[in-house]
Amino acid sequence: MMKNTDKNTKPARKRQPLPSHNYDVAGKIDKTDSSGQKPERIAKRMARAGLCSRREAEAWINAGRVSVNGKLLDSPATTITLADRVEVDGNPLPGRERTRLWLFHKPSGVLSTNHDPEGRPTIFEQLPSHLPRMLSIGRLDMSTEGLILMTNDGGLARILELPSTGWLRRYKVRAHGKVDQVRLEGLKDGIAVDGILYGPVEAVVDREQGSNTWLTVAIREGKNREVKNVLGAIGLEVNRLIRLSYGPFQLGDLAVGEVREIRARTLRDQLGERLVSQSGADFDAPIFHPSNIEYSGSGKTKSGKNAVDAKTRRKVKPKSRQNRKISKGEMAVGTMERLTTRKGHNPEAGRGRKSGGKPFAKPNRKSK
Numbered sequence: 001m002m003k004n005t006d007k008n009t010k011p012a013r014k015r016q017p018l019p020s021h022n023y024d025v026a027g028k029i030d031k032t033d034s035s036g037q038k039p040e041r042i043a044k045r046m047a048r049a050g051l052c053s054r055r056e057a058e059a060w061i062n063a064g065r066v067s068v069n070g071k072l073l074d075s076p077a078t079t080i081t082l083a084d085r086v087e088v089d090g091n092p093l094p095g096r097e098r099t100r101l102w103l104f105h106k107p108s109g110v111l112s113t114n115h116d117p118e119g120r121p122t123i124f125e126q127l128p129s130h131l132p133r134m135l136s137i138g139r140l141d142m143s144t145e146g147l148i149l150m151t152n153d154g155g156l157a158r159i160l161e162l163p164s165t166g167w168l169r170r171y172k173v174r175a176h177g178k179v180d181q182v183r184l185e186g187l188k189d190g191i192a193v194d195g196i197l198y199g200p201v202e203a204v205v206d207r208e209q210g211s212n213t214w215l216t217v218a219i220r221e222g223k224n225r226e227v228k229n230v231l232g233a234i235g236l237e238v239n240r241l242i243r244l245s246y247g248p249f250q251l252g253d254l255a256v257g258e259v260r261e262i263r264a265r266t267l268r269d270q271l272g273e274r275l276v277s278q279s280g281a282d283f284d285a286p287i288f289h290p291s292n293i294e295y296s297g298s299g300k301t302k303s304g305k306n307a308v309d310a311k312t313r314r315k316v317k318p319k320s321r322q323n324r325k326i327s328k329g330e331m332a333v334g335t336m337e338r339l340t341t342r343k344g345h346n347p348e349a350g351r352g353r354k355s356g357g358k359p360f361a362k363p364n365r366k367s368k
Contacts, residue, residue, distance in 0.1 A: 038081070039079040039080060039081050040079060040080065040081075041054075041076070041077075041078070041079055042057070042061065042066065042068065042073070042076065042078045042079070042080050042086065043057035043058050043061070043076050044154070044155065045080060045086065045093070046060075046066075046086075046088070046093065046154075047135075047153075047154025047155065047157075047158075048096055048153060048154055048155050048280065048282075049093055049094050049095070049096050049097075051088065051093065051094065051133065052154075053135060053154055053157070054154060054158065057076065058076040060088065061073050061074075061075065061076045061078075062074075062075075062076065065088055065089050066086065066087070066088050067086070067087045068080055068084050068085070068086055068087075069084055069085050070085070094288075095285075095286075095288070096282060096285050097132060097152055097285055097286065097287060097288050097289070098264065098282060098283060098284070098285040098286060098287050099151070099152070099153040099156055099264075099267070099279075099281040099282050099283055099285075100132075100151065100152050100153070100261060100262075100264070100267075100287070101149060101150070101151045101156070101261070101262045101267050102131075102134065102149070102150040102151070102259050102260060102261045102262065103147060103149065103150075103249055103251075103254055103259070103260045103261075103262065104123065104126075104127070104147070104148050104149075104150050104254075104258075104259045104260075105145075105146065105147065105251060105254040105255060105256050105257060105258050105259075106123055106140055106144070106145055106146060106147070106148045106243075107126070107145055107256045107257055108142075108143055108144070108145040109121065109142065109143070110122055110123050110125075110126060110142065111123070111142050112136050112138075112139035112140050112141075112148060113139070120142070123136065123148065126257055127150075127259060128259070130289065131259070131289060132152050132288065132289040133152065134150040134151060134152055135150065135151055135152070135153075135154055135157045136148055136149070136150055136157075137149040137150070137151060137156075137157045137160045137161055137246070138160075138161050138222055138246075140243060141225065141228075141241070143241070144241045144242075144243065145241070145242050145243075145256070146171070146172075146241075146242040146243030146244060146251055147243045147244065147245060147246055147249065147250070147251040147254070148243070148246075149246050149249060150259070153279070153281060153282075155279045155280045155281065156271075156279040156280075156281050158279070159275055159278050159279040160247070160275075160279075161222070163199070163220060163221040163222065165247075165275065166220055167220065167246060167247030167248075168218050168219075168220055168245070168247065169218065169219055169220070169222055169243065169245065169246050169247075170216065170217070170218045170243070170244045170245045171216070171217045171218070171219075171227055171241055171242060171243050171244060172206075172214070172215075172216060172241075172242040172244055173214070173215045173216070173217050173227060173231065173238055173240070173241055173242075174209075174212050174213070174214055174238070174239055174240035174241075175212065175213055175215065175231055175236035175237055175238045175239065176211055176212055176213075176236065176237040176239055177211075177212075177213060177235050177236040177237060178208070178213060179205065179213060179215075179234060179235065179236055180205070181204070181205055183234055184203040184204070184205065184215075184234075187200070187201040187202075187203055187230060187234075188200050188201065188202060191230055191233060193229045193230065193232075193233045194229075196223070196229070198219075198221065198223060198226055198229070198230050199219070199220060199221045200219075200220070201217060201218070201219055201226075201227075201230050202217070202218040202219075203215050203216070203217045203218075203231075204216050212239070213236065215231075216244075217231070227241060228241070247270070248270045249262070249270070264283050267283075268281075268283055
């Protein structure tokens with residue numbers, strides 16, 4: 001055979017072997033580095049450290065406050081691993097603390113924000129100073145009161161805020177006006193108000209009080225001013241709004257201004273495997289800010305043998321139930337107990353009364 005002597009003919013290239021990748025369970029390329037850690041967005045890392053939210057982290061990066069391995073970042077589109085050294089304002093990024101969650105009874109008249117330019121009070125000013133930096137899971141209007149969830153894990157906060165999570169949020173509502181149950185049943189299919197489509201709303205009339213109507217309302221989306229806008233569309237003007245529950249977590253007997261931490265085992269069980277995986281919650285990390293006692297809005301623990309004043313750190317002598325004065329917070333708790341509509345709830349239980357309202361007969365101490 002004659003050999004091809006054409007000088008313009010290029011020799012055939014050898015095929016390069018395709019890059020080999022490891023794949024995870026979902027069939028996606030596993031980008032785990034040599035240290036065994038998957039890279040993640042820097043804003044996500046900062047949020048998980050409880051330093052700020054993802055949106056705040058992106059703003060800090062654009063402002064030139066964040067550096068990685070000594071290099072100042074100019075874009076939040078940066079992925080890092082645990083091997084990278086991150087600094088914010090020249091200080092090392094704090095290590096990740098165990099995922100934690102608190103219940104907080106928000107009083108009316110405070111904002112659900114970290115800082116208000118107008119100087120109005122915020123929920124974070126109401127919290128004890130010994131607690132770590134926390135993020136609120138969703139928000140409540142300034143005039144709205146009741147349960148709000150707080151966490152130190154930005155990933156968990158983001159997942160629980162999503163409507164796709166499907167957690168039910170129940171409210172006790174007092175509204176000016178009259179409405180019948182038939183009209184409320186129509187809200188189960190959703191309603192459009194001023195061009196905004198709201199999802200299904202479950203509402204039940206509890207009682208009428210003068211010109212006002214008390215209702216129990218349940219929603220799943222939690223859009224801005226959703227309850228007020230939806231009820232306003234059917235002729236009701238909301239003048240008091242109290243959140244009773246958020247998913248499996250209940251306001252219960254939590255006093256106004258009180259914060260209470262959920263145990264890690266309970267939190268893990270309530271979240272379930274799916275939400276734990278999606279949020280990246282870490283229940284094995286250490287706790288840097290222990291809180292062994294529960295604080296109320298007055299700055300003291302609940303009355304008991306080992307009660308401690310949060311400011312002076314001195315023991316507080318408990319008062320007898322007969323002689324002590326009832327605080328405004330306790331009065332609010334009593335009101336909330338009467339408003340609670342939990343199935344099987346009996347507000348008179350434990351107060352010397354039967355479910356029918358008649359007092360128990362006092363036992364004859366002389367008889368044997």
